[in-house]
Amino acid sequence: MDKPILAVEGISKRFGGLLAVREASLTVESGSITAVIGPNGAGKTTLFALITGFLTPTGGRIVYLGADITGMPAHRLARQGIARTFQIVQPFAGLSVLENIAVGAHLHIAGRTSALAAAADVARLVGLDTMLQQPAATLTVAGRKRLELARALATSPKLLLLDEVLAGLNPSEIRDMVPMIRAIRERGVTILMIEHVMQAVMSLAEQIYVLVEGHTISQGPPATVAADPKVIEAYLGAGAAAKLAGGAHGR
Amino acid sequence: MSRSGFLPIAAVVAAMACIPFVTSSNVVLNFLVVALLLTLAGQGWNVLGGYGGQYSFGHAAFFGTGAYATAILQVRYGLNAWPAFALGIATGALVGAVIGTLTFRSGLRGSYFALVTLAFAEVLRIVASVAPITGAGVGTLIKLDVGARALQFQSRAAFYWMILALVAGALVITRLIEQSRFGAWLVAVRENEDAARALGVDATRVKLSAMTISAAMAAAAGCFYAQYFLFIDAGIAYGPWISIEALLAPIIGGVGTVFGPLLGALMVKVLGEAAKHVTGDVPGLDLVVYGVVLILVVAFAPRGVADVVARLRGLLKRPAKKAREAAHG
Numbered sequence: 001m002d003k004p005i006l007a008v009e010g011i012s013k014r015f016g017g018l019l020a021v022r023e024a025s026l027t028v029e030s031g032s033i034t035a036v037i038g039p040n041g042a043g044k045t046t047l048f049a050l051i052t053g054f055l056t057p058t059g060g061r062i063v064y065l066g067a068d069i070t071g072m073p074a075h076r077l078a079r080q081g082i083a084r085t086f087q088i089v090q091p092f093a094g095l096s097v098l099e100n101i102a103v104g105a106h107l108h109i110a111g112r113t114s115a116l117a118a119a120a121d122v123a124r125l126v127g128l129d130t131m132l133q134q135p136a137a138t139l140t141v142a143g144r145k146r147l148e149l150a151r152a153l154a155t156s157p158k159l160l161l162l163d164e165v166l167a168g169l170n171p172s173e174i175r176d177m178v179p180m181i182r183a184i185r186e187r188g189v190t191i192l193m194i195e196h197v198m199q200a201v202m203s204l205a206e207q208i209y210v211l212v213e214g215h216t217i218s219q220g221p222p223a224t225v226a227a228d229p230k231v232i233e234a235y236l237g238a239g240a241a242a243k244l245a246g247g248a249h250g251r
Numbered sequence: 252m253s254r255s256g257f258l259p260i261a262a263v264v265a266a267m268a269c270i271p272f273v274t275s276s277n278v279v280l281n282f283l284v285v286a287l288l289l290t291l292a293g294q295g296w297n298v299l300g301g302y303g304g305q306y307s308f309g310h311a312a313f314f315g316t317g318a319y320a321t322a323i324l325q326v327r328y329g330l331n332a333w334p335a336f337a338l339g340i341a342t343g344a345l346v347g348a349v350i351g352t353l354t355f356r357s358g359l360r361g362s363y364f365a366l367v368t369l370a371f372a373e374v375l376r377i378v379a380s381v382a383p384i385t386g387a388g389v390g391t392l393i394k395l396d397v398g399a400r401a402l403q404f405q406s407r408a409a410f411y412w413m414i415l416a417l418v419a420g421a422l423v424i425t426r427l428i429e430q431s432r433f434g435a436w437l438v439a440v441r442e443n444e445d446a447a448r449a450l451g452v453d454a455t456r457v458k459l460s461a462m463t464i465s466a467a468m469a470a471a472a473g474c475f476y477a478q479y480f481l482f483i484d485a486g487i488a489y490g491p492w493i494s495i496e497a498l499l500a501p502i503i504g505g506v507g508t509v510f511g512p513l514l515g516a517l518m519v520k521v522l523g524e525a526a527k528h529v530t531g532d533v534p535g536l537d538l539v540v541y542g543v544v545l546i547l548v549v550a551f552a553p554r555g556v557a558d559v560v561a562r563l564r565g566l567l568k569r570p571a572k573k574a575r576e577a578a579h580g
Contacts, residue, residue: 052449078451086449092442103439106432107451115432155450 003066005030005159005190006051011060012214013046020046022214023060028159028207033181033191035201037225038211039235044194045087047211048161051192052084053077064159078107081158085148085165087194091136097123098132100147104154119154126150126180142173153184160184162193166200174200202226210234256426260509264419271408280407284479286520287414288472292493293500293512294421295468300498301507302425302434303461304441306361309368310469310497312350312375315488317343317470318477322391323384332402336474343470344463351462355455360444369494376489390484393477402478414475418513421468425509428464437461438507469497499541503548505555514556519544 006028013021021043028034036044049055051062053074062070069077083104092100101119102112109115123129126146131139136147145165152160162181166174178200185191195201201208201222208225210218212234218225225231229241236244271280292314300306321339324330330338350371354364379385386392397403404410428434436457439447444454472493477483496519504515522544523537530536552559 054445054448074448075451075453078449084449086446090443090446090449092439092446094442095438099435099438103435103447103452104450106435110432112430112432112435115435151446151450 003030004028005065006192007063008047008051009061009063011047011050011057011062013043013050013055014058020214021050021057024211024214024216025060026209026216026219028190028192030190031185031188032206033185033193033204034207034209035205036192036194036209036211037196037198037201042211043214044211045163046214048084048163048194052082052161078155078157081156082161083152083155083157083159084161085145085152085163087163087167089141089144089148091139091144091147093135093137095136096133097128097136097139097147100136101128101150101154104151107155119150122150122154125153125183127176141168142170142177145169145177149180149184153189157189159190159192162191162195164194164196166195166197178204256430257423260419260422260426263510263513264415264422267415268412271411275408277407280411282520282524284407284411284414286516287411287418287513288475288479289496289500289516289520290418290513291414291421291475292469292472292497293504293516294418294425295465295470295472296497297465297501297506297508297512298425298428298468299458299461299465301501301511302428302441303437303458303465305458305462306365306498307368307465307494308365308498309350309370309372309494310465311489311491311494312368312372313343313347313466313469314473314476314493314497315372315375315379315483315485315490316346317473318483318488319379319385319391319473320470321474322393322477322483325393326391327384331400332478333400336402336478339474339477340467340470343473344467346470347466348459348463350466351459355458355462369491372489372491372494376485379489380485385485388484390482390487393481395481403481410479414479417471417475421471422509422513424464424468429509433457433460441507469493472497495538495541499545501555503544503556505557508555508557511555511557514560518556 004027008024008026010023010025011021012019012023024047036047038044046055050057053072056071061068064080064082092103098116098119101122102115105115105118105122109118120129120132123132126149128143128146128150131143139147149165166177169177174197181191181204205222208220208222209216210225210231217234218228218231232241232244270283292310295313296307296310317339320342321335324335324338325332350368354367359367381387395403397405428437436447436452439452440454440457448454473488499519500515501512502515503518504513505511519541522540526536526540548555
C-alpha cells in the first residue's frame with residue numbers, strides 16, 4: 001500500500017482547562033474518502049483546525065506526504081495542497097460567486113483572466129455556473145455550501161477537508177451533493193470529511209474514525225464502526241450496547 | 252476588460268489637465284491643488300482601508316513623515332528637491348511597513364488597528380514638536396528658490412499639473428491593484444480573513460504590502476505639501492486633520508473604488524469652502540460640515556457618492572450596464 005497522504009499522530013489541543021482534542025490519531029490513505037464522526041462537542045472541528053493550521057496543537061505530530069507539518073500556518077498548508085471548507089460558511093459576501101472562486105484559483109494562477117476562467121470551470125463542476133455574477137450574499141444555504149466547496153476545489157488541492165458540507169441541506173440537496181463529492185474523489189482528490197448525515201457517511205466513506213471527547217475511540221470500515229459497542233455507547237449512553245444486544249436476544 | 256479600465260482615468264486626467272487653460276484664477280487653481288493633495292492622501296487610505304478593510308485613523312504618520320523627510324533633507328542636508336521628494340515617499344513607505352509589521356504581526360484588527368495607528372501618528376506629532384531636527388515648535392521652512400531644479404514653481408498651474416500627475420499615478424496604481432492577483436487577495440482579506448487564509452492567502456503579508464503602498468501615497472501628498480507651502484510644523488504634518496480628511500474623502504466618495512477619493516475630496520473641499528463663505532471664517536466650522544456630511548453619507552449612501560452616481564446612471568441606462576459599473580466603480 002502507498003504511504004498515507006495524512007497521518008495524525010497522538011495530537012492534543014488544550015484551551016485553558018479544557019482538553020478539546022486528546023491524543024487523537026488517524027490515517028488518511030491517498031485517494032480515499034475518510035470520515036470523522038462523533039457526538040456534538042467531540043472536538044471534530046478543532047481537529048480540522050489543527051490539521052489545516054488554523055490552530056497550533058499542544059502536543060502530537062501531523063505528517064502530510066511524509067513531511068512534518070505540525071504548526072505550519074494555514075496559507076502555507078493551502079499552498080502544499082491542503083484545502084478546507086468551513087462548517088459555518090464563510091463566503092466573501094461582497095463579491096460575486098465567480099470572484100469568490102477566483103480567489104481560490106489565484107493560489108496557483110497569477111493572471112486575473114486565467115484565474116477567472118479556471119473559476120468558471122470549477123463553478124460548472126459544482127453546479128454554480130448559472131449564478132456566476134450573483135453576489136455571494138444572496139445565495140441560499142445549499143448555494144453557499146457549494147461555494148465553499150468550489151473555492152476549496154479551485155486551489156487544486158491534493159487533500160480536501162470537508163467540515164459538514166451536508167449539514168442544513170434538505171434530502172434532495174443531499175442527494176445532489178453526494179455524487180458531487182464522489183466525483184471530486186474520482187478526480188484524484190483525497191477527502192477527509194466531518195459529517196453528521198449518517199446515510200451519506202455510510203455510503204461515501206471507506207474508513208471512519210469516531211471521535212469522542214477529543215479521543216479516537218474506534219476506527220474501521222462503516223459496517224465495523226456501526227457495530228462497535230464503544231461507538232453505540234458513545235452515542236446512546238453507557239449500557240446501551242448491552243441493552244440492544246440483550247433486547248435482540250430476549251425476543 | 253483590462254485595457255478599458257484605464258480609459259476613464261485617462262479621460263478624467265486629460266480633462267482636468269485642461270483646466271489651467273480655461274482659467275488662470277489663483278483661487279480656483281489653489282482650491283484644486285488642495286483638493287488633489289487630499290485626493291492623493293485619500294487614495295492612499297483607500298488602498299488599505301477601502302480595498303483591504305483596514306481602517307486607519309493615523310495616515311498623518313505617513314503624510315507627516317513624507318513632508319518632514321522632504322523638508323529636512325533639503326534644509327539640513329542640502330539635498331536637491333527631486334531626490335528629497337523621492338526619499339520622502341520612500342521614508343513614508345518605510346514608516347508604513349514598520350507600523351504595519353508591528354500591528355499586523357500582533358494580530359490587531361478593526362477598531363484596535365484604528366486606535367493604534369492613531370496613537371502612532373500622535374506620538375510622531377509630539378516627537379516632532381520637541382525634536383531639534385524637525386525645528387521643534389518653530390517648524391521647518393524650505394528656502395524659497397523658484398525653478399524646476401528646486402521643484403518650486405512661480406505659476407500655480409505648474410504645481411497643479413505636478414499634483415495632477417501624482418494623482419494620475421495613484422489612480423493607475425489603484426486600477427492595477429484592482430485587476431491583479433494581489434488586489435483579489437486584498438479584497439478577500441477585507442471580506443473574510445479566515446476564509447482567505449484557508450485559500451492560501453498570506454493575510455499578514457498582503458496587508459503589510461497594502462499598508463506600504465498606502466503609506467507611500469500619503470507620504471507623496473506630504474512631500475507635495477512641503478514643496479507647495481514651503482513650511483511645515485508638527486501640527487500640520489502629523490496633525491489629526493490629515494488623518495481625518497484622508498479617510499473622509501474615500502468614505503464620502505466611495506470606499507474601494509478608483510475614483511471615490513477624487514470625488515470625495517472635491518466634495519469635501521467644496522463644502523468646506525462653502526461653509527467658510529456663508530459664515531465668515533469661524534474656525535472649525537468646516538469640521539462640523541464634514542461631520543454632518545459623513546453622517547448623511549454613512550446613513551444614506553454607505554457605498555459612497557460614486558455608487559449613488561452609478562445607480563442613478565443605471566436607472567437611465569440598460570440594467571446590464573449598471574451592474575458592470577457598480578462592479579468596477
